[in-house]
Amino acid sequence: MSAARALRVHRLGRVEYEDGLLLQAQLARARKSGAVPDLLLLLEHPPVITLGRGARPGHVLAAPEVLARRGVTVHETDRGGDVTYHGPGQLVGYPILDLSGPRADVRAYVRSVEEGLLRALATLGVRAGRIARWPGVWLGEEGRDARKVAAIGVHIARWITTHGFALNVAPALEDFSLILPCGIEEAGVTSLEAELGRAPAWDAVEAALVRAYAEVWESEVSEAGPPERTVSVAVTRAGGDGSEVLLLHRTPERGGFWQLVTGRREPGETAAGAAARELEEETGRRLEVRPLDYRHAFALGGSEVPVVAEEEAFAAAWEGDAPVRLGPEHDAAAWTSVEAALERLPFAGLRRAVRRATSPRTGPAWR
Numbered sequence: 001m002s003a004a005r006a007l008r009v010h011r012l013g014r015v016e017y018e019d020g021l022l023l024q025a026q027l028a029r030a031r032k033s034g035a036v037p038d039l040l041l042l043l044e045h046p047p048v049i050t051l052g053r054g055a056r057p058g059h060v061l062a063a064p065e066v067l068a069r070r071g072v073t074v075h076e077t078d079r080g081g082d083v084t085y086h087g088p089g090q091l092v093g094y095p096i097l098d099l100s101g102p103r104a105d106v107r108a109y110v111r112s113v114e115e116g117l118l119r120a121l122a123t124l125g126v127r128a129g130r131i132a133r134w135p136g137v138w139l140g141e142e143g144r145d146a147r148k149v150a151a152i153g154v155h156i157a158r159w160i161t162t163h164g165f166a167l168n169v170a171p172a173l174e175d176f177s178l179i180l181p182c183g184i185e186e187a188g189v190t191s192l193e194a195e196l197g198r199a200p201a202w203d204a205v206e207a208a209l210v211r212a213y214a215e216v217w218e219s220e221v222s223e224a225g226p227p228e229r230t231v232s233v234a235v236t237r238a239g240g241d242g243s244e245v246l247l248l249h250r251t252p253e254r255g256g257f258w259q260l261v262t263g264r265r266e267p268g269e270t271a272a273g274a275a276a277r278e279l280e281e282e283t284g285r286r287l288e289v290r291p292l293d294y295r296h297a298f299a300l301g302g303s304e305v306p307v308v309a310e311e312e313a314f315a316a317a318w319e320g321d322a323p324v325r326l327g328p329e330h331d332a333a334a335w336t337s338v339e340a341a342l343e344r345l346p347f348a349g350l351r352r353a354v355r356r357a358t359s360p361r362t363g364p365a366w367r
Contacts, residue, residue: 006037007219009210010308012227012297015043016348017050017075017086019298020094024162026299026306027096032160035305040213041094042206043297045086046352047072049179052081052153059083059180072178079163081135081153083179089171089191091205093164097217100159110135110154112216113165117150119212124205126195137167139190147190148181167209168192170199227297228309231275232350233261233289234357237318237335243358245341246318248282249332258334258344260353262311275314283333284325289314292356296349311349315357 015023020043030036049060049072059082060074067074072087086092099109114130117137121128128149131142137150150167168191176189193199214221235246247258263278265271272289280286292313299306324333336344338358345351 004218004220007214007217007221008037008039008224009221010039010041010224011206012041012043012308013310014296015045015298016296016352017045017048017073018348019296020045020092021075021077022301023299023306023308024094024096026301028157028160028162030305031096031098032158033304036096038098038217038219039094039096040210041096042209043092043094044088044090045092047087047175048085049074050079050084050086050153051076052079052084053077054080055082060178061180062178067178070175070178072175077153077155077163079153079155081151083181084151084153084166085176085179085181086166087171087175089169089193089199091167091169091202091209093167093209095161095164095213097161098159099156099161104159106156109156109161110152113152113154116209116213116216117152117165117167119215120205120208121149121192123208123211124192124196124200126192134187138187139195142187146187148187149190149192149195151181167205169202169205224308228300228307229265229271229274230300230309230311231263231265231271231278232259232311232313232353233275233279234292234313234315234353235261235279235283235287235318236315236357239335239337241337243338244335245338245354245358246283246324247334247336247341247344248324248326248330249334250329251331254329257346259347260345260350262350271312272314275312275316279316282327282330285318285322287316287318289316292353294353294356296352298347298349313349313353313356315353 128137128139131138135152136148138146140146152165153163155162170193236243249258261279261282265274275289294313297310300309341354342351
């Protein structure tokens, strides 16, 4: 047996799909350069339909207005496969592995991803298998109540892998009616919750997957450290045509892009305390902040190995016409319409924070 390879596991929680694509791209470059070992990212996405390279437009069954009403976005991707749905209750895994050398075999890699899922499910009390002509992991048999419990779609460039698998732990199965999953008409979709009669603990499913892939990939596992703790504050005020959002422009040496009030939490500081402090430091005003009940993970970037952060979002109301007094990190401030703010902000997580701060608290919980 060959010597064990290092496999570092990141448990990221909630990640916006666009931000997840960016994180994968940054980590894939770091893996190619040797700056990081093999990685396994475990996370959960908001409702999103993804179109693989083989996707057919007709396999998205819901009209655009239905998707918008339900808070479901649509993204084209470079992974293989057809149409896939991701959403709350589905555990997504993105292996970022270097397959160069003896492991340079695409079919063998895809089967290893399937094998890890099969072993993990067995330890959780679910007997699953493969169906030769359909990708993914299945319960039942072709022609006899076949039900997909996990989808697989991978991308390999210069022998570095991205994308991966999506395991249905306890998603809302009715959401899969929005699409024809993977273009397969003859089979259904299931979940661990549906098969077991209960939803298994999320951390137990993660642990089962990590053990299984350590075996399949003959790897020695280490856990990534805790993410950097950050906050954002969507500052709004009443404008002539509706709500206006405060955007701050970072100086060129800090990236030169528009953002909300953001910053890192200091040791021992609460998230709300950090939000109020950053708001005062970056605008010159100390305002009451309110939580938006929204956290998400993303890549801070700016170095060869991106720093993973978990950000908690807040909102604040700007009363009166007091000027914004910028701190040293920014060189401009602008009050914009909500639509303009959504166009300027480069990160999906910040855009969702704006929508939550400026929309009535009705509709999908992930809005």
